Each structure stands twice: as structure tokens, then as C-alpha cells.
Amino acid sequence: MTGTKTQKTREQLASAASSEVIIEFEKINKWYGDFHVLKDIDFRVHEGERIVICGPSGSGKSTLIRCINNLEAHQKGSIVVDGITLNKNLKNIDHIRTEVGMVFQSFNLFPHLTILDNLTLGPIWVRKMSKIDAQATAMKYLERVKIPEQADKFPGQLSGGQQQRVAIARSLCMNPKIMLFDEPTSALDPEMIKEVLDVMIELADTGMTMIVVTHEMAFARTVADRIFFMDDGYIVEENVPDEFFNNPQHKRTKEFLSQIL
Amino acid sequence: MAIIKTERTAAIAPPLSETTALGWMRKHLFSSVFNSLLTIVTLFIIYITVKELWVWGIADAVWVADNRRGCFDINVDGACWAGVIAWLDSIFYGRYPREELWRINLGLFLLVIWMVPLWLPRVKAKISIGLTTVFLYPFLAGYLFSGGDKSISMQIMVTAAIVCLAANTVHSIIGVLTGRSLPEFLIRLFGKKNAPEKSQRYLLLGILAVSLVAVYMFQMGWNVENVSWTRWGGLFLTLVISGIGIASALPGGILLALGRRSKMPVVRVISTSFIELFRSVPLITVLFMATTMFPLFLPEGFILNKLVQVIIAVCLFNACYLAEIVRGGLQTIPRGQFEAGHTIGLGYWQTISLIILPQALKHMIPNIVGNFIGLLKDTTLVSIIGLFDVLGMLRSISKDLPWLGLHKEPLVFGAMMFFLICFAMSKYSRHLEVKLSTGHKH
Numbered sequence: 001m002t003g004t005k006t007q008k009t010r011e012q013l014a015s016a017a018s019s020e021v022i023i024e025f026e027k028i029n030k031w032y033g034d035f036h037v038l039k040d041i042d043f044r045v046h047e048g049e050r051i052v053i054c055g056p057s058g059s060g061k062s063t064l065i066r067c068i069n070n071l072e073a074h075q076k077g078s079i080v081v082d083g084i085t086l087n088k089n090l091k092n093i094d095h096i097r098t099e100v101g102m103v104f105q106s107f108n109l110f111p112h113l114t115i116l117d118n119l120t121l122g123p124i125w126v127r128k129m130s131k132i133d134a135q136a137t138a139m140k141y142l143e144r145v146k147i148p149e150q151a152d153k154f155p156g157q158l159s160g161g162q163q164q165r166v167a168i169a170r171s172l173c174m175n176p177k178i179m180l181f182d183e184p185t186s187a188l189d190p191e192m193i194k195e196v197l198d199v200m201i202e203l204a205d206t207g208m209t210m211i212v213v214t215h216e217m218a219f220a221r222t223v224a225d226r227i228f229f230m231d232d233g234y235i236v237e238e239n240v241p242d243e244f245f246n247n248p249q250h251k252r253t254k255e256f257l258s259q260i261l
Numbered sequence: 262m263a264i265i266k267t268e269r270t271a272a273i274a275p276p277l278s279e280t281t282a283l284g285w286m287r288k289h290l291f292s293s294v295f296n297s298l299l300t301i302v303t304l305f306i307i308y309i310t311v312k313e314l315w316v317w318g319i320a321d322a323v324w325v326a327d328n329r330r331g332c333f334d335i336n337v338d339g340a341c342w343a344g345v346i347a348w349l350d351s352i353f354y355g356r357y358p359r360e361e362l363w364r365i366n367l368g369l370f371l372l373v374i375w376m377v378p379l380w381l382p383r384v385k386a387k388i389s390i391g392l393t394t395v396f397l398y399p400f401l402a403g404y405l406f407s408g409g410d411k412s413i414s415m416q417i418m419v420t421a422a423i424v425c426l427a428a429n430t431v432h433s434i435i436g437v438l439t440g441r442s443l444p445e446f447l448i449r450l451f452g453k454k455n456a457p458e459k460s461q462r463y464l465l466l467g468i469l470a471v472s473l474v475a476v477y478m479f480q481m482g483w484n485v486e487n488v489s490w491t492r493w494g495g496l497f498l499t500l501v502i503s504g505i506g507i508a509s510a511l512p513g514g515i516l517l518a519l520g521r522r523s524k525m526p527v528v529r530v531i532s533t534s535f536i537e538l539f540r541s542v543p544l545i546t547v548l549f550m551a552t553t554m555f556p557l558f559l560p561e562g563f564i565l566n567k568l569v570q571v572i573i574a575v576c577l578f579n580a581c582y583l584a585e586i587v588r589g590g591l592q593t594i595p596r597g598q599f600e601a602g603h604t605i606g607l608g609y610w611q612t613i614s615l616i617i618l619p620q621a622l623k624h625m626i627p628n629i630v631g632n633f634i635g636l637l638k639d640t641t642l643v644s645i646i647g648l649f650d651v652l653g654m655l656r657s658i659s660k661d662l663p664w665l666g667l668h669k670e671p672l673v674f675g676a677m678m679f680f681l682i683c684f685a686m687s688k689y690s691r692h693l694e695v696k697l698s699t700g701h702k703h
């Protein structure tokens with residue numbers, strides 16, 4: 001298969017640039033009760049790589065990325081993140097969560113805190129930063145997502161796009177090594193999608209390792225190093241963007257792309 | 262075809278009915294014949310009751326007399342408030358020695374001093390002020406009220422409480438005046454503003470240690486006479502029991518509610534059975550059980566006095582009721598809030614205390630205050646098992662020889678007292694709700 005070959009070379013390219021494997025899934029299986037959500041998931045992500053995951057609704061995308069920071073626990077297989085194996089050890093989980101930032105579809109800002117307090121909470125309580133330093137960091141990231149003037153407002157006073165940018169800044173304040181995005185633009189009005197995607201593109205330019213679940217195919221095409229296509233709990237196809245869009249291998253991928261493009 | 266207005270019309274005054282009192286009355290009280298009739302009948306009933314009450318309670322009432330006979334001699338139809346007035350001290354303080362009453366007053370005064378900063382603007386660290394009120398004030402008040410010899414641990418706690426009270430007070434005064442906290446103020450005072458953080462911390466710890474030692478020395482020489490709990494009574498006793506109940510019910514209820522939602526089966530089963538057990542039994546039963554059955558579970562020779570048993574029972578009972586309120590409040594918080602907390606690295610307790618509870622408590626305020634009001638009123642049940650709380654005192658007036666048979670007036674007085682306290686609580690809860698919901702928008 002040509003696809004697999006290109007993917008191999010691409011992965012080798014990435015590993016040549018930086019040989020560090022930062023996320024490794026090995027034969028991951030997960031069930032919700034009797035329902036088999038993740039089936040033999042197997043992949044590696046190298047430091048600095050940008051992965052886009054797409055696939056039909058209910059195929060297990062959210063579940064997959066939520067396993068990376070143990071918001072969901074897997075039942076079979078092994079996950080290694082940043083050199084640490086995820087198991088029942090709470091210390092490991094806590095450590096991994098400080099290294100992995102996550103942005104949700106529904107923003108999940110803390111409505112009772114101001115924007116600034118939303119951003120400084122983690123640095124102060126987890127990183128034990130002084131309040132002044134934490135606020136300086138927070139302002140730096142608010143500027144980076146272009147809303148420093150909203151620092152003293154409450155989340156409810158901001159538009160969806162602004163809230164999502166705050167959520168990105170909140171994760172960045174923890175200085176994570178990996179950023180996970182679970183459909184970050186799906187809850188947004190069309191005119192706000194771009195401002196969030198722009199922030200994500202800038203983030204990608206800084207070399208952050210990113211795993212993004214999204215249906216924004218233009219974003220995937222320009223930013224992703226590799227695209228995973230999930231269906232029914234499997235990663236059905238995995239390829240570089242050009243190959244993925246122009247020469248999809250799997251029948252389900254073709255169907256999906258014809259619907260979405 | 263649409264009608265398009267070309268000229269701007271000036272704002273028109275609202276219809277008369279909305280602005281004048283007369284207009285309002287016509288709209289709300291006399292809008293139809295039936296409505297007018299209803300209004301008139303209601304007004305008439307109100308008039309009769311209020312008039313009777315006025316005549317009995319104020320116009321014909323007797324305020325000064327030596328005994329009930331004396332009241333009758335002056336006016337048979339009026340209320341005999343003289344009896345209530347003669348017993349006022351007992352209604353408030355029970356049989357607490359009269360020359361020691363200053364201790365109770367001082368205790369209440371200190372509580373006010375301790376808590377006032379919570380409502381002052383510009384004062385920082387209000388949460389720790391609130392926590393020290395709950396965890397340290399009881400030791401100071403406990404010693405003040407019961408007196409006697411202090412055990413070593415009591416001496417330590419009293420010392421800690423005094424130092425804390427002093428620090429709180431100074432901290433609050435500085436806060437109101439300058440907007441700074443006490444540590445910041447001390448650091449500036451000693452000119453260490455630009456010193457490294459470590460030496461600042463040593464300075465503060467040093468000051469703390471010195472004041473602890475000084476206060477410890479002082480309190481060793483400070484002793485008040487022992488007053489047995491059997492002499493505690495009246496409104497004072499009611500407030501002690503319900504105050505401890507209120508202060509402990511919230512933390513207890515939060516722990517039980519979290520236990521009930523825990524992922525650990527043992528914790529969950531224990532919390533759930535505890536809550537269900539206490540909630541399915543009336544308080545009076547719990548009180549009887551506490552006074553008769555606690556002693557059976559305790560080791561030989563270990564005797565708890567009845568008051569402590571009652572307080573423990575009231576605390577457990579209310580913690581269980583509050584647990585269900587808290588559980589309801591926790592359910593209003595979406596799962597995403599927990600997840601967001603976890604993803605920025607906060608642990609379970611940090612997520613709960615920094616993110617979940619502050620939001621959940623806001624939703625629960627009306628229910629919590631309702632529960633506290635119920636608790637205050639339910640506390641009168643302890644008079645059934647032989648404690649002379651405010652109800653017990655009110656009822657013993659009628660058995661006092663000079664005031665034999667004086668039932669009505671003390672109970673009316675008691676009702677007014679409870680109404681005032683409970684009404685104030687519920688008004689304050691309304692105020693809090695409004696304040697918190699306008700504090701930020703969702």
C-alpha cells in the first residue's frame with residue numbers, strides 16, 4: 001500500500017527531526033459496560049507532531065483523546081505519555097495531567113472566576129507559582145490569544161470564540177508539553193471559528209505537540225502532519241494530509257470525505 | 262402593507278395605574294366586584310385580630326407588678342408582661358450564676374468581633390477568617406462559658422484562639438484602612454519589603470511564635486470559675502446547641518455528600534447508610550437514643566455529659582440533612598467543570614474546594630438557610646429530654662410561685678423572639694442570593 005509507505009516515511013521524518021516519542025498507545029481496548037468503544041488502538045506521536053483525528057460521530061474520537069490524560073481509563077493495553085506509563089498510580093496521572101493541556105468543545109471555563117483567575121488557578125495551586133508571576137504569565141498568554149482587555153470579566157460576559165481562546169490560554173498557562181483539542185470549534189457560530197483556528201495555527205507554529213479532533217478539513221490540510229480516521233472504534237486509516245485527501249484508501253474514509261468536503 | 266412611522270414620537274408616560282397608589286389599588290385590590298368584596302372582608306379580619314392583639318398586648322397590658330395577683334389587680338384582661346420581665350435574665354441565660362453573666366456576654370461579643378471582618382470591604386483572606394471562626398472560636402468560648410481548670414490541650418487551643426482573634430482583628434483594621442493584609446503590613450513595618458521571600462517568612466513565623474508564647478504565659482494566669490453545664494440554659498443554651506449544629510453541619514454535610522458520590526464502595530456505602538438512617542428517624546428519637554444509647558457504646562468509666570450527647574446528636578442529624586442538600590447542589594454542576602479542573606492538574610480536593618463547591622454552594626443557599634432555621638427551631642426539642650433551653654425556661658415561669666399559671670405571655674414572647682431571629686436569617690439569605698447572582702453573569 002502506497003499510503004502506508006508514505007506514512008512510514010513521514011513518521012520517520014518526524015522521528016528524525018526529534019526522535020522523542022511522546023505518546024505511545026499499544027493495543028488499547030476500552031469498553032463502556034458491554035459496549036466496545038476503542039478496539040486495538042495502536043499509534044505513536046513524536047514530539048512536535050500535529051495529529052488531526054476525524055471520523056463520524058460516535059466513532060470513539062473523544063474517548064481516544066480523553067484516554068491520553070486519563071479522563072477515561074482504558075482497560076487493556078498500555079499508554080505511555082512523556083515516558084510515564086498510565087496505570088492506576090494516581091501520582092503518575094496527576095503528573096501527566098500537568099503536562100497535557102486540554103480544550104473542550106464546551107469551553108468549560110470556571111464561571112465563578114474572572115478570566116484572569118481562570119488562568120492563574122492552575123499555576124498557583126499546581127505549579128505553586130506566586131500570584132504575581134502567575135498573573136504575568138496569564139497576561140502573556142491572554143495577549144497571545146488576543147484578548148488581554150477581557151482579563152477582569154467573567155466567562156459569561158464573553159462570546160463563544162473569546163471563551164474558547166481563554167480556554168486555550170488557560171491550558172497554555174500550565175506550560176504543557178502536549179495539547180489536546182476535542183472539537184474546539186464545533187460549538188461556535190461560523191464567524192467565530194476562524195479566530196479560534198488562527199490561535200491554534202499560531203500555536204502549531206511554535207512547535208507544540210497537538211492532537212486535534214476536528215471536522216475543519218482546511219485546518220487539517222494545512223496544519224496536520226498526519227491524519228487519523230476513526231470508525232467504529234478502530235483507527236481505520238492513517239496518512240499524511242495530501243494522501244489522505246487525494247488518495248484515501250479505505251472505503252469508509254472515501255464515504256466520509258465525500259460527505260464532508 | 263406595513264405602516265412606516267416617519268416621525269419620532271416623544272416617550273409617553275406609563276398608564277396611571279402603574280404609578281400612583283390609588284391607581285395601584287384600583288388595579289390590584291378593586292378590579293372587580295368579587296375582588297373588592299374579598300379585599301374588604303380580609304381587611305376586616307385583619308382589623309379585628311390586630312385590634313384584639315393591640316388591646317391585650319399593649320393597651321391593657323401590665324408591665325410592672327410583683328406577681329400575677331398584682332397584674333390581675335391592675336387589669337385582668339391585659340397581658341401580664343411583668344412576669345416575663347422578671348424572668349428576662351433566666352429566659353436569656355438560664356440558671357447561669359448571675360455574677361458570671363459577663364462571660365456569656367463577652368463570649369458573644371468576641372464572636373461578633375471575630376465575624377464582623379467577613380462583611381467588611383477590602384479585608385483579604387476571608388475564607389481563613391471564616392474557618393478559624395468555626396475551628397478556633399469554640400475553644401475560647403467553651404472555656405469562657407464553662408471555666409474551671411484547663412487541660413494542656415485546652416490551654417494550647419485557647420492560646421491559639423486568642424492569638425488568632427487578635428491577628429484577625431488587626432488584619433481587618435489594616436485591611437479596611439490600607440487594603441493590605443497583616444503579613445504585608447508587618448513586612449513593611451519591619452522594612453523587609455524587598456528582602457527575599459525566605460527571610461520574610463522567617464520574620465512572620467518569628468512574630469507568630471513570640472505572640473503564641475506571650476499569650477500562653479498570659480493565659481496560664483487567667484482562670485475563671487467552673488460553671489457546670491447543668492446551669493446553662495435559656496436562649497444562650499439554644500444558641501450554643503444550634504450554633505454548634507450549624508457550624509458543624511455544613512462541613513459534615515459536605516463530607517457525607519462527597520462520600521455518597523465517592524468511587525470507593527466502602528466510603529459510599531457507609532455514607533449512604535448513615536444519611537438514610539438519620540433521615541428516616543425524627544430528631545426527638547435521635548435525642549432519646551443519644552442520651553440513652555451513647556453511654557452503652559462508650560468504654561467503661563468514660564462518661565459524656567448529657568449536653569455533649571445532645572450536641573453530638575444534633576450535629577449528626579443536621580449533617581445528614583445537609584448532605585442531601587449538598588448532593589443536590591453538586592448535581593447542578595456539569596461534569597465538564599470537574600474535567601476542566603483535572604486537566605489543569607488540580608487534584609480531587611482542590612477541584613472540589615476551588616471549583617465545584619463555590620459554584621454549588623451558591624445554588625444551595627436558600628435550602629441551607631432554610632435548614633438552619635429549622636435547626637434553630639428544632640433545638641427546642643431538647644427541653645423534652647430535660648435541658649432547660651429557651652422553651653424550657655419559658656415554660657418554667659408558669660411553675661414559679663409568684664407567676665403560677667402564667668402560660669400565654671412567655672410563649673408569645675418566645676414566639677416573637679424566634680420570629681425575629683428566623684426572619685432576619687431568611688431576609689439575609691435572600692440578600693445573599695441576590696448579591697451572589699448579580700456578582701457575575703452566567
Ligand SMILES: Nc1ncnc2c1ncn2[C@@H]1O[C@H](COP(=O)(O)OP(=O)(O)O)[C@@H](O)[C@H]1O
Pocket residue numbers: 032035037055056057058059060061062063064
Ligand atoms: N460515559 C459513557 N458511557 C457509555 N457510553 C459512552 C460514554 N461516553 C461515550 N459513550 C459512547 O461511546 C461511543 C463513542 O463516543 P465518543 O468517543 O464520544 O465518540 P465521538 O467523540 O467520536 O463522537 C458513542 O457511541 C457513545 O455513545
Ligand SMILES: [Mg+2]
Pocket residue numbers: 061062063183
Ligand atoms: Mg466527541
